[in-house]
Amino acid sequence: MPELPEVETVRQTLRQFILKQEILDIDVYYDKIINGDTKEFKRRLAHQHIQEIERVGKYLIFILDHDAFVSHLRMEGKYHIIDSDTPIDKHTHVVFHLSNHQDLRYMDTRKFGRMELVDVHHYLEQVPLKKLGKEPFDIEVKELYQLLHKSSLPIKTALLDQSIMAGIGNIYANEICFEMKIDPRTKASRLSKARVQELKDISVDVLTRAIKQGGTTIHSFDANGIHGLFQVELNAHGKKVCSSCGGPIKKIMLNQRGTYYCPLCQKRRY
Numbered sequence: 001m002p003e004l005p006e007v008e009t010v011r012q013t014l015r016q017f018i019l020k021q022e023i024l025d026i027d028v029y030y031d032k033i034i035n036g037d038t039k040e041f042k043r044r045l046a047h048q049h050i051q052e053i054e055r056v057g058k059y060l061i062f063i064l065d066h067d068a069f070v071s072h073l074r075m076e077g078k079y080h081i082i083d084s085d086t087p088i089d090k091h092t093h094v095v096f097h098l099s100n101h102q103d104l105r106y107m108d109t110r111k112f113g114r115m116e117l118v119d120v121h122h123y124l125e126q127v128p129l130k131k132l133g134k135e136p137f138d139i140e141v142k143e144l145y146q147l148l149h150k151s152s153l154p155i156k157t158a159l160l161d162q163s164i165m166a167g168i169g170n171i172y173a174n175e176i177c178f179e180m181k182i183d184p185r186t187k188a189s190r191l192s193k194a195r196v197q198e199l200k201d202i203s204v205d206v207l208t209r210a211i212k213q214g215g216t217t218i219h220s221f222d223a224n225g226i227h228g229l230f231q232v233e234l235n236a237h238g239k240k241v242c243s244s245c246g247g248p249i250k251k252i253m254l255n256q257r258g259t260y261y262c263p264l265c266q267k268r269r270y
């Protein structure tokens with residue numbers, strides 16, 4: 001699933017290609033991708049220009065002349081920019097025909113992604129964005145400490161809770177715990193202020209490095225479309241050997257999510 005750095009890469013890439021384009025018309029091939037009334041979605045957005053693309057957590061917000069819509073890629077969602085006369089493939093569910101004779105096509109093999117009209121001026125106060133916590137870049141340590149202390153979750157699961165902090169998914173949650181040298185099963189409520197400060201700093205650092213790597217590798221689109229997934233340097237997630245001590249990385253399931261950690265390096269609790 002694309003996380004904050006990947007969605008940011010998608011945002012930056014799309015901006016280079018579709019900003020200021022007019023949406024001439026929209027075809028929706030799979031209604032469920034649109035939350036709300038599909039006809040209304042198509043009618044409202046036609047003939048507006050894409051003025052800006054913003055991102056909050058893992059959500060993209062397309063800002064048009066008078067309206068906006070939120071797009072969440074979920075598991076497999078991706079965008080393609082392609083000539084309008086290219087045949088539509090079976091995984092393409094929404095097509096925005098643009099004034100430059102190209103299409104912005106939304107593809108999603110698993111069909112979990114969603115788009116939704118929101119108020120262009122108040123989208124932050126609307127569902128789904130209003131349920132989100134702050135991003136690691138913006139949250140104050142004091143606030144994060146309080147949220148974690150109200151939580152009964154293990155630290156790694158708390159990192160996935162978008163109402164505590166927005167943007168982190170399974171890959172970066174594993175990486176952050178690795179860099180903190182913390183056992184991912186440690187209760188979030190046991191962390192000291194100093195450890196919460198460290199958690200914020202490491203989260204910012206891990207996400208910033210990933211954005212930089214994405215930003216430097218992805219300047220154009222390949223056949224797979226723009227999904228922002230790129231080869232980041234990972235230390236724990238999906239690994240077999242610890243990059244720090246050379247011991248084996250262990251995989252466990254924690255709240256139904258694959259959790260990778262080094263039992264030797266990540267002994268510390270609290």
Ligand SMILES: [Zn+2]
Binds near residue numbers: 242243262265266
């Ligand atoms: Zn290790």
